[in-house]
């Protein structure tokens with residue numbers, strides 16, 4: 001019975017907003033004409049099937065929500081055109097220049113520090129941390145990032161791990177410009193992969209391939225080793241494991257919550273007034289995503305460093321992960337959904353399919369019983 005209730009509440013969450021897609025009730029239809037709404041009312045299963053085709057709570061987490069158009073009249077349209085010219089022909093070249101200068105400064109300092117200070121580990125690590133923070137600040141400047149940080153800035157302590165909701169790889173840049181975190185992330189191809197395996201590895205970042213089972217074991221071991229080192233950079237994990245559109249949070253993977261460490265939650269909320277910071281990696285490369293940010297007016301966001309949390313007596317790592325997800329979701333105003341973000345990369349699990357079949361069979365049986373009465 002309990003199992004049934006749980007699955008029903010999960011199914012409720014998955015219920016599509018079909019009303020959003022139907023013509024509003026105030027439209028007067030000619031008398032006697034059959035409307036789409038009437039047709040769908042015939043059967044809940046038909047409604048659900050129609051809903052699943054147009055919308056579902058899983059897909060909604062990974063959809064970019066476009067802003068309301070505002071340039072619709074004769075006064076505003078010329079202003080919008082002027083804005084396009086300023087953004088693309090003035091701001092963008094200036095930002096490319098800023099980023100180029102940033103890279104020149106960074107590379108001309110990083111290589112001497114990395115190769116010439118081999119015997120002075122402490123000094124080398126400190127300088128490398130400062131340089132990585134510096135290049136991240138140049139990246140933020142290249143999108144005119146307006147970031148407001150709330151709460152105490154993270155400090156370096158053993159046995160603590162920072163976890164944040166995830167919208168784009170720029171989350172890492174936004175956080176890294178303040179604190180040189182060692183981040184756990186998916187390994188990427190191209191220039192991002194090159195940076196990952198050279199510069200970022202030197203600040204303790206750990207990379208993995210989410211499709212490789214053996215990578216997960218290696219990462220789990222590396223995490224345990226990393227959190228014990230007192231001089232290591234604070235560890236940062238995005239436990240959703242994938243980018244979500246900053247309206248929802250998907251299930252947190254439990255890895256960060258079973259390390260026996262204090263978990264420090266970080267909530268990140270982007271303001272979409274100028275640009276949507278969600279990176280939809282299926283539609284856009286990271287380079288295109290950065291270009292989109294660099295041709296917008298600004299990237300506006302709030303970052304909250306929240307109160308550190310510890311595992312409570314009797315609490316499982318999964319419950320702990322859920323509690324921390326609650327804290328982050330409330331602070332950033334995000335809606336929680338029960339999905340595993342990795343489903344993006346796989347077919348629905350047999351368990352999920354069976355739950356749907358079970359619910360459908362039960363509704364058919366209920367209908368038959370009612371007809372018998």
Ligand SMILES: O=P(O)(O)OC[C@H](O)CO
Pocket residue numbers: 168169185186241242243244279280281282344
């Ligand atoms: O949105 P995804 O699943 O492509 O993940 C993107 C990055 O790997 C997350 O950092």
